Amino acid sequence: MSAKYVDIIIDISHEAIDRVFQYKVPETLSEHIQIGQKVEIPFGKGNSRRTGYIVGISDNPKWEDSKLKEIHGIITNEVPVEAELIRLAAWMRDVYGSTMYQALQTVMPVKKVIRPVEKKTILLAVDEQEGNLRLMEYRRNKNTAKVRLLEALLEHGAIPYSLAKDKLNISVSTFDRMTEEGTIRIESSKQDRNAMNVRVLQAKEPELNADQKALVEEFASDYGAQDYKTYLLHGVTGSGKTEVYMHAIDVVRREGRQAIVLIPEIALTFQTVMRFQRHFGDQITILNSRMSDGERYDQYKRIQNGEVSIVIGPRSALFAPCTDLGLIIIDEEHENSYKSDNLPKYHAREVAIERAGYSHASVILGSATPSLQSYYKAGQGEYRLWELTKRANDQVLPEVQIVDLREELQKGNRSHFSYALQELLYDRLQKGQQSMIFMNRRGYASFVSCRSCGTVVQCPHCQVSLTYHDHNTAVPKLVCHYCGYEEAFVKQCKQCGSKLIGRFGSGTQMVEAELRELYPQAKILRMDADTTKGKHGHEAILSAFADGQADILVGTQMIVKGHDFPNVTLVGILAADLSLHSQDYMAGERTFDLLTQAAGRAGRGALTGTVVIQTYDPDHPVIQTAAMQDYKSFYENEIAYRVALKYPPIYHMMVVLVTGTGEAETEHVIHDMVDACRKLLQTDTEQSVHLIGPTTPVIGKIKDLYRRVFYIRTKDMADMIKVKDRLETYTESNKQSDSIRVYYDLNPMNIY
Ligand code: ADP
Ligand code: ZN
Ligand code: ZN
Numbered sequence: 130m131s132a133k134y135v136d137i138i139i140d141i142s143h144e145a146i147d148r149v150f151q152y153k154v155p156e157t158l159s160e161h162i163q164i165g166q167k168v169e170i171p172f173g174k175g176n177s178r179r180t181g182y183i184v185g186i187s188d189n190p191k192w193e194d195s196k197l198k199e200i201h202g203i204i205t206n207e208v209p210v211e212a213e214l215i216r217l218a219a220w221m222r223d224v225y226g227s228t229m230y231q232a233l234q235t236v237m238p239v240k241k242v243i244r245p246v247e248k249k250t251i252l253l254a255v256d257e258q259e260g261n262l263r264l265m266e267y268r269r270n271k272n273t274a275k276v277r278l279l280e281a282l283l284e285h286g287a288i289p290y291s292l293a294k295d296k297l298n299i300s301v302s303t304f305d306r307m308t309e310e311g312t313i314r315i316e317s318s319k320q321d322r323n324a325m326n327v328r329v330l331q332a333k334e335p336e337l338n339a340d341q342k343a344l345v346e347e348f349a350s351d352y353g354a355q356d357y358k359t360y361l362l363h364g365v366t367g368s369g370k371t372e373v374y375m376h377a378i379d380v381v382r383r384e385g386r387q388a389i390v391l392i393p394e395i396a397l398t399f400q401t402v403m404r405f406q407r408h409f410g411d412q413i414t415i416l417n418s419r420m421s422d423g424e425r426y427d428q429y430k431r432i433q434n435g436e437v438s439i440v441i442g443p444r445s446a447l448f449a450p451c452t453d454l455g456l457i458i459i460d461e462e463h464e465n466s467y468k469s470d471n472l473p474k475y476h477a478r479e480v481a482i483e484r485a486g487y488s489h490a491s492v493i494l495g496s497a498t499p500s501l502q503s504y505y506k507a508g509q510g511e512y513r514l515w516e517l518t519k520r521a522n523d524q525v526l527p528e529v530q531i532v533d534l535r536e537e538l539q540k541g542n543r544s545h546f547s548y549a550l551q552e553l554l555y556d557r558l559q560k561g562q563q564s565m566i567f568m569n570r571r572g573y574a575s576f577v578s579c580r581s582c583g584t585v586v587q588c589p590h591c592q593v594s595l596t597y598h599d600h601n602t603a604v605p606k607l608v609c610h611y612c613g614y615e616e617a618f619v620k621q622c623k624q625c626g627s628k629l630i631g632r633f634g635s636g637t638q639m640v641e642a643e644l645r646e647l648y649p650q651a652k653i654l655r656m657d658a659d660t661t662k663g664k665h666g667h668e669a670i671l672s673a674f675a676d677g678q679a680d681i682l683v684g685t686q687m688i689v690k691g692h693d694f695p696n697v698t699l700v701g702i703l704a705a706d707l708s709l710h711s712q713d714y715m716a717g718e719r720t721f722d723l724l725t726q727a728a729g730r731a732g733r734g735a736l737t738g739t740v741v742i743q744t745y746d747p748d749h750p751v752i753q754t755a756a757m758q759d760y761k762s763f764y765e766n767e768i769a770y771r772v773a774l775k776y777p778p779i780y781h782m783m784v785v786l787v788t789g790t791g792e793a794e795t796e797h798v799i800h801d802m803v804d805a806c807r808k809l810l811q812t813d814t815e816q817s818v819h820l821i822g823p824t825t826p827v828i829g830k831i832k833d834l835y836r837r838v839f840y841i842r843t844k845d846m847a848d849m850i851k852v853k854d855r856l857e858t859y860t861e862s863n864k865q866s867d868s869i870r871v872y873y874d875l876n877p878m879n880i881y
Contacts, residue, residue: 136185165216226873249290364517386455416442581627695734
């Protein structure tokens with residue numbers, strides 16, 4: 130298509146992307162126009178020469194043709210990073226479905242200049258010997274926060290202030306007291322910019338073992354030959370993947386290029402951050418979701434100027450304006466947090482590979498339990514598969530026992546804890562070792578129902594049952610986990626007036642209560658959505674547990690990720706099969722991942738660990754393969770099921786979700802869309818595209834909005850994009866009432 134008109138933005142920032150100006154394209158240029166290009170234009174009253182970027186191309190003018198100005202020309206001698214990001218936004222819009230505005234909002238930084246923040250570093254103010262003496266004293270006084278900070282300082286020499294505050298949970302008053310005592314010293318970056326480097330570089334790093342070295346050498350040789358691949362590093366937890374990442378970054382840095390490292394925020398622990406600091410000094414910048422827009426913008430400028438060469442952060446760090454991007458690493462690539470909840474609902478893995486293609490960069494995906502998607506692609510030869518099968522420090526993997534809960538019931542055991550697990554817990558308490566109890570999901574937290582009429586108390590705004598809570602509240606209350614609605618718990622059924630109303634099912638609270646009854650002497654911590662509401666809520670609980678302030682930690686999946694607890698030798702997984710019975714196609718994959726990660730928590734230190742998996746379905750292949758930590762067998766089983774049922778990764782699947790305030794209207798709109806879709810497919814005889822639905826999703830109403838879905842499945846991504854494009858055009862030209870919204874979700878990772 131030769132372009133006639135283009136939409137142009139002058140300024141590259143979040144705030145300016147809705148100020149779009151349309152220009153005409155002279156015929157001589159119309160064959161060469163592409164989204165993302167930098168162009169020269171006449172601007173304003175005086176027609177001064179400015180540069181802008183093309184964000185849209187069309188055949189039709191929005192104004193009278195004669196009133197539009199013509200662009201002067203395309204700037205071809207440079208490809209600025211902005212152009213790359215705009216091109217990426219256009220790709221995301223095409224693949225995932227959204228407006229160009231939404232896509233640009235996703236990739237563009239919020240421009241907010243702040244005074245440069247003063248960077249502070251904490252240093253040890255005494256020598257090592259004195260430090261160790263004071264450490265013993267702190268331990269005697271059970272001053273756990275001081276112990277935590279001093280231990281870290283003795284290990285690392287110097288620590289960034291913000292990291293100690295956020296990740297080690299050290300309060301300002303603790304810093305003050307330790308400064309007064311003369312144990313620590315706080316320096317600002319202005320006084321001594323290199324304080325960090327000098328001390329830290331002396332710390333020793335492990336030598337790569339033969340397996341790691343082989344991978345890094347292969348990477349270096351591909352890279353040297355300008356063969357920019359995508360690698361999938363499948364390595365068991367503790368196999369030394371992080372070391373491989375750091376050495377691969379060294380290769381890229383030697384050519385003066387930059388790297389982006391994505392790590393799920395919850396896995397970006399103090400230890401991990403310090404390892405990167407130690408290796409790269411002030412060459413790295415770490416982004417997190419707690420940063421203000423101004424701080425983030427400040428970091429973005431440093432990246433763009435080339436002041437730093439490595440960006441570490443969660444999903445959105447993918448859009449860091451690296452001017453010479455040579456490598457993108459995605460650690461824990463199977464994690465759900467890499468999928469965006471907002472339109473466009475992009476997956477960081479796919480966008481990373483696309484971006485890497487623009488700038489001749491390599492991609493390394495790493496995981497102990499790769500997504501089926503990635504492992505399948507590796508099998509197809511699309512990615513290069515790398516495997517690390519042994520733990521780097523020769524720790525043995527934990528021993529796993531499966532307990533059949535049906536047999537427990539036959540023995541008359543009605544508690545959450547099998548006899549085997551009860552005994553092991555007792556044993557660990559005797560030995561002073563720690564245990565973790567993991568509940569599969571909060572989804573089965575207690576709901577309230579009436580024993581007379583069977584009514585389950587539901588949220589008035591969502592089609593879900595309310596959850597009973599009595600923690601930290603004066604009176605028990607009922608809460609909706611989807612919209613936050615709350616009401617006081619009343620011990621009388623609203624339907625039939627019976628007083629036989631109560632809670633059923635079980636949640637982390639009930640498990641904790643039962644543990645307290647079984648082991649009155651044990652110190653127990655609980656971690657779930659209720660106990661981690663505060664800003665640093667879950668860091669605080671985890672560091673208290675790491676400090677040995679409790680014998681048992683009870684929690685939901687939050688306790689499973691990241692974090693090393695060397696003193697944990699027992700992990701109990703209650704009702705392991707529960708998440709297998711949710712209705713979405715990824716249930717098996719998610720359960721395998723959770724079980725493997727949970728098992729990986731046991732025996733991280735010098736002591737070997739035991740894992741107990743309690744289940745009603747002990748022969749289920751997912752339970753069996755997870756117990757043996759056998760990813761390949763799990764994969765073979767799971768992929769066979771996906772093939773049989775035409776699910777991703779064999780087929781691409783798009784969910785089209787329509788929401789609206791009126792149930793009838795929502796229903797009507799989705800039927801219209803499916804009909805329109807069927808017609809399109811008939812005329813085009815696209816036999817390969819399957820439509821399923823429309824149907825009501827598992828939760829038919831959230832926050833007073835009714836929800837309806839249908840599914841599109843096809844093997845061919847190009848067909849998928851074609852169908853989605855036409856649906857977008859169809860909905861635009863058949864405008865419904867204002868309350869109707871349409872969402873697209875390609876290869877969804879959660880239930881609809
Ligand atoms: P992963 O990222 O695969 O979980 P890590 O890179 O975090 O593994 O390594 C796990 C532990 O093993 C870390 O404490 C790390 O310092 C150590 N380690 C990694 N590689 C080596 C090695 N070659 N020799 C000794 N220890 C190593
Ligand atoms: Zn009732
Ligand atoms: Zn609700």
